[in-house]
Amino acid sequence: MSSSVDTIRGLAEQEYKWGFVTDIAEDRAPKGLNEDIIRLISARKQEPEWMLEWRLNALRHWFRMRREEGEPKWANLTIAPIDYQAISYYSAPKQKPQLENLDQVDPEILRTYEKLGIPLTEQKLLAGVAVDAVFDSVSVATTFKGKLAEMGVIFCSFSEAVQKHPELVKKYLGSVVPHTDNFYAALNAAVFTDGSFVYVPKGVRCPMELSTYFRINAAETGQFERTLIVADEGATVSYLEGCTAPIRDENQLHAAVVELVALDNAQIKYSTVQNWYPGDKEGRGGIYNFVTKRGKCLGVNSKISWTQVETGSAITWKYPSCILQGDNSVGEFYSVALTNNRQQADTGTKMIHIGKNTRSTIVSKGISAGYGQNTYRGQVKIMKSATGARNYTQCDSLLIGDRCGAHTFPYIEVRNATARMEHEASTSKIGENQLFYLRQRGLTAEDAVSMIVNGFCKTVFKELPMEFAVEAQKLLGVSLEGSVG
Amino acid sequence: MALLEIQDLHASVGGHEILKGVNLTLNAGEVHSIMGPNGSGKSTLAQVLARRETYEVTRGRVLFDGKDLLDMQPEEAAREGLFMAFQYPVEIPGIGNAYFLRSALNAIRKHRGQDELDAMDFLPLYKERMKLLEMDDKLMNRAVNEGFSGGEKKRNEILQMTVLEPKLAILDETDSGLDIDALRIVAQGVNAMRSPERAFLVITHYQRLLDYITPDFVHVLVDGKIVRSGGPELALELEDKGYGSAEVDAPEALHA
Numbered sequence: 208m209s210s211s212v213d214t215i216r217g218l219a220e221q222e223y224k225w226g227f228v229t230d231i232a233e234d235r236a237p238k239g240l241n242e243d244i245i246r247l248i249s250a251r252k253q254e255p256e257w258m259l260e261w262r263l264n265a266l267r268h269w270f271r272m273r274r275e276e277g278e279p280k281w282a283n284l285t286i287a288p289i290d291y292q293a294i295s296y297y298s299a300p301k302q303k304p305q306l307e308n309l310d311q312v313d314p315e316i317l318r319t320y321e322k323l324g325i326p327l328t329e330q331k332l333l334a335g336v337a338v339d340a341v342f343d344s345v346s347v348a349t350t351f352k353g354k355l356a357e358m359g360v361i362f363c364s365f366s367e368a369v370q371k372h373p374e375l376v377k378k379y380l381g382s383v384v385p386h387t388d389n390f391y392a393a394l395n396a397a398v399f400t401d402g403s404f405v406y407v408p409k410g411v412r413c414p415m416e417l418s419t420y421f422r423i424n425a426a427e428t429g430q431f432e433r434t435l436i437v438a439d440e441g442a443t444v445s446y447l448e449g450c451t452a453p454i455r456d457e458n459q460l461h462a463a464v465v466e467l468v469a470l471d472n473a474q475i476k477y478s479t480v481q482n483w484y485p486g487d488k489e490g491r492g493g494i495y496n497f498v499t500k501r502g503k504c505l506g507v508n509s510k511i512s513w514t515q516v517e518t519g520s521a522i523t524w525k526y527p528s529c530i531l532q533g534d535n536s537v538g539e540f541y542s543v544a545l546t547n548n549r550q551q552a553d554t555g556t557k558m559i560h561i562g563k564n565t566r567s568t569i570v571s572k573g574i575s576a577g578y579g580q581n582t583y584r585g586q587v588k589i590m591k592s593a594t595g596a597r598n599y600t601q602c603d604s605l606l607i608g609d610r611c612g613a614h615t616f617p618y619i620e621v622r623n624a625t626a627r628m629e630h631e632a633s634t635s636k637i638g639e640n641q642l643f644y645l646r647q648r649g650l651t652a653e654d655a656v657s658m659i660v661n662g663f664c665k666t667v668f669k670e671l672p673m674e675f676a677v678e679a680q681k682l683l684g685v686s687l688e689g690s691v692g
Numbered sequence: 693m694a695l696l697e698i699q700d701l702h703a704s705v706g707g708h709e710i711l712k713g714v715n716l717t718l719n720a721g722e723v724h725s726i727m728g729p730n731g732s733g734k735s736t737l738a739q740v741l742a743r744r745e746t747y748e749v750t751r752g753r754v755l756f757d758g759k760d761l762l763d764m765q766p767e768e769a770a771r772e773g774l775f776m777a778f779q780y781p782v783e784i785p786g787i788g789n790a791y792f793l794r795s796a797l798n799a800i801r802k803h804r805g806q807d808e809l810d811a812m813d814f815l816p817l818y819k820e821r822m823k824l825l826e827m828d829d830k831l832m833n834r835a836v837n838e839g840f841s842g843g844e845k846k847r848n849e850i851l852q853m854t855v856l857e858p859k860l861a862i863l864d865e866t867d868s869g870l871d872i873d874a875l876r877i878v879a880q881g882v883n884a885m886r887s888p889e890r891a892f893l894v895i896t897h898y899q900r901l902l903d904y905i906t907p908d909f910v911h912v913l914v915d916g917k918i919v920r921s922g923g924p925e926l927a928l929e930l931e932d933k934g935y936g937s938a939e940v941d942a943p944e945a946l947h948a
């Protein structure tokens with residue numbers, strides 16, 4: 208992504224972020240989870256009473272789920288037990304120690320930045336090296352915020368939205384992913400500390416791609432993020448999340464919730480690149496990324512499109528989904544998930560067709576290398592009311608080496624005879640003949656694999672915003688390192 | 693110094709010995725043709741030279757431009773200037789032909805210490821070579837060989853050769869599957885590349901290719917050995933009498 212645009216986004220976000228830090232007296236809550244902790248979080252954030260009640264309600268439900276059923280067990284994942292009482296659920300964002308120059312940064316990390324083509328200034332920011340001049344154009348940030356405000360677009364932190372736009376938050380929070388939805392969604396509802404909020408008013412086409420965090424900030428996103436995006440009638444918005452730079456985090460468990468709401472004729476495009484720390488070659492360490500993402504096409508002719516590139520995390524459990532409630536609404540899911548070494552991913556989507564003539568498209572590309580295990584899990588449900596519904600699913604797996612695995616679980620439920628369903632699936636191995644062909648032309652085995660994999664993912668990458676796509680391609684190459692040899 | 697020197701080369705695949713002592717020397721500027729019955733080991737020889745790992749070299753020595761070729765990885769051989777046009781070109785879905793070829797060229801240029809070409813620098817070269825081979829513009833940005841007709845694939849191999857400008861080009865039955873016009877065009881591409889610094893090893897079954905690309909030497913490979921070598925007239929004789937007659941002569945004399 209062009210760094211100037213990013214810089215602007217980053218500055219816009221920074222304003223609240225750093226301001227927020229100074230409000231906080233204490234740095235970190237004691238470990239453990241109980242009602243007092245929730246009250247503490249809510250108090251620190253000076254939340255209104257209704258917000259606290261909402262959290263407490265979720266917490267009680269979570270305790271009940273934990274007692275009665277525990278974590279979801281249906282995924283094709285091996286997860287070491289998580290001690291929820293050993294986690295500190297609140298800590299103020301801290302600034303990283305400043306280094307003098309890039310020589311002080313781990314050369315391994317620098318090499319990765321270089322391969323990803325991250326500009327020098329951003330490398331410094333990412334690594335916590337002091338930067339001057341380039342970043343101090345506050346006026347640019349003001350212009351950015353000003354322009355959005357002029358059009359009535361609200362783009363702020365979740366905390367700020369609770370304070371300034373309580374009526375919108377109250378109306379839509381939990382309307383797509385209720386706290387009862389699943390174990391991690393309940394946990395998130397109770398303890399979430401921050402995230403982003405977007406509201407695009409009627410008829411407004413958001414003039415720029417919105418990005419949660421500039422890369423540097425992404426390194427500090429919360430463990431339990433909450434995002435809510437509402438596109439009012441006829442509104443359009445494109446939102447980018449994540450970044451390609453490898454992100455390390457002390458917190459092993461990440462349980463985010465993202466809710467999207469599209470009213471009549473509205474369109475939301477949500478793109479993610481996720482590259483959390485995957486753990487080492489033997490599978491030690493690494494992030495557990497347990498995310499609930501769902502969009503509701505509430506209005507007629509509305510459209511929600513998810514595009515994701517998942518290369519990081521030790522374990523990914525994630526199913527960005529669409530509820531197609533409005534007549535003629537459209538849901539899309541384009542996904543690339545790569546697992547290398549000991550990584551595991553169980554990811555896919557749910558398309559729930561309720562309205563008439565609703566259409567959904569699913570394109571999933573799973574790549575497994577090393578000992579990686581990659582599962583596609585998708586559900587397409589055509590309700591009785593969904594006359595004329597259509598779904599197209601394409602689900603391809605690519606294996607590199609013979610110690611990895613690819614698994615596909617498509618669930619199809621059709622209750623209306625007029626539905627039209629198309630399903631295509633394939634599993635292939637990177638052919639020795641393809642590798643040899645590329646190597647005969649002068650490419651290294653590693654570059655050859657990277658090229659073949661990028662070709663395999665092409666249909667998904669072309670859904671990403673241009674600059675994001677370029678980065679995603681490089682990211683795949685880097686993530687595949689050591690997968691041949 | 694010879695550009696390619698093959699001495700007593702033995703190679704097997706899946707435990708079967710296919711090459712049983714090949715001797716062959718190519719000097720820069722020469723065009724050699726290899727003919728021989730199906731299954732005699734022509735493609736095996738080509739792929740061993742291109743360093744395909746599935747073929748195990750059990751004996752012998754190959755020097756390429758003075759360096760030990762058998763010590764090289766496929767990409768190293770390619771970067772040193774060895775090119776093989778595949779008998780069965782491979783499809784790489786999703787990767788544009790121009791992008792692929794530019795990546796390959798840059799890998800080679802980098803090895804030679806030359807600057808890499810960006811898309812803008814590369815395009816004129818690519819277009820010019822496509823024109824030389826009378827290739828349809830619509831193929832320009834298609835994925836590598838994907839959905840190409842048999843003839844288009846073969847032409848694409850030669851296109852790559854003309855862009856990569858190797859020292860040694862091995863053409864494995866590039867003529868099969870080509871119509872008359874395509875054959876002439878491909879031959880033109882090869883002839884345009886003939887130069888005192890470059891050598892060709894042309895594997896074919898048919899004299900008709902050699903009508904266009906006149907070889908300096910013709911060798912006959914039977915059962916993993918070169919059984920006869922001669923000038924261009926040998927190809928005509930083979931066309932006339934078949935391979936049966938080739939085995940009669942002792943090959944060694946011709947290699948002295």
Ligand SMILES: Nc1ncnc2c1ncn2[C@@H]1O[C@H](COP(=O)(O)OP(=O)(O)OP(=O)(O)O)[C@@H](O)[C@H]1O
Nearest residue numbers: 705706710728729730731732733734735736737746
């Ligand atoms: N991967 C392989 N596994 C087993 N046998 C192989 C393999 N590759 C080649 N062979 C065998 O080696 C022999 C020589 O094959 P090769 O492809 O070199 O012949 P060729 O002279 O190029 O034939 P053609 O004129 O039909 O192209 C054949 O008998 C073939 O079946």
Ligand SMILES: [Mg+2]
Nearest residue numbers: 734735736779
């Ligand atoms: Mg052959």
